[in-house]
Amino acid sequence: MMAVDYKELKKGGFMRMKQKDCFSMRLKSVGGHFTAAQLATVEKVAEKFGKGYVHLTSRQGIEIPFIRLQDIPQVKEELHAGGVSVGVCGPRVRTITACQGAATCPSGLIDTVHLANEFDKRYGGRELPHKFKFGFTGCHNNCLKAEENDFGVKGGVEPRWSQDACTYCGVCEAVCPEKAITVKADENTVAIDRSRCVYCGKCIKSCPMDAWQGESGFVVSFGGLYGNRIAVGRHFLPIIFDEEKLYEVVDTTLKFFEEHAKPGERFGTCLDRVGWDLFIKEVEVVIHG
């Protein structure tokens, strides 16, 4: 029998198990969405080729353990016929994670599902010096933990107040988790301390008169790690409102990673070594021109 190319198998989402010639097969997931029909396919394959169970991964994926080496071609075929793709592993853009976002969540400020799919189309599986993770979370509640990712995107909104509609009821001051808003009903004034605002949008979503409005945008964090080494992704850019601008920032980030990282070096570790300032300067050019 030919030597097994484990690296190639891993690239195609087959994770070697302790048990000889057995693999845990990673399925492709974008933002953790699977259709009922896809799940039916997964069920069938797990019953027929695995041990009748699946493992839900930490990044919203599904793995089917105990797939035998000789069954791999047939497993791939049956999955493909049932609308399920195999995932990726190794030094490349990994599973893109997302919360359910603005499409369904009352707190959501950005369409995380759309973004995750668009990012997957543009960057999914791209070869890089090491693994690279994108994660999307719809709002400041951060259910999807944006800062764990090499590149995290969090929905935010910059609130603007308009005097005409305001009844000075005080609800915005009460709901603001950062105590950034001060309402003085007797003086008919509302003040916001911009340095304290975290773009959560609670003032906008609570205001009964829609006196608070604002445009939603993307709050980006860089260099997060949550494995062998733990580092919180850093924020240094202003909120980005234009989706195309966001892609320019990604392109610059991935180019920087390709040019500066050693093989097997994570993005955050690379930045620590070559200097964050160098990277910040390049990204700021994208933002400010």
Added chain:
Amino acid sequence: MADGMKTDANVDITDVVCPMTFVKVKVALEDLNDGQVLGVHLNDGEPIQNVPRSLKDEGHKVLSVRKAADDTYDLIVQKNGLAQ
């Protein structure tokens, strides 16, 4: 009650946590007619951050908010006030 505003009913939700906070408010609003006002006594933190948003989502209008000395809040809410 806050601002000395007259309320048609009052509900204290300081004894429950999310999501029962809003459930209690909804039940209290059920007994009122459109345009009538409910006083809601609630805690700082999650309740005050979330209950006003849920009220707005369901079309009820917060008329006033007052913070008490013990860090609780009193809301005055008009049933279906946003539809009028």
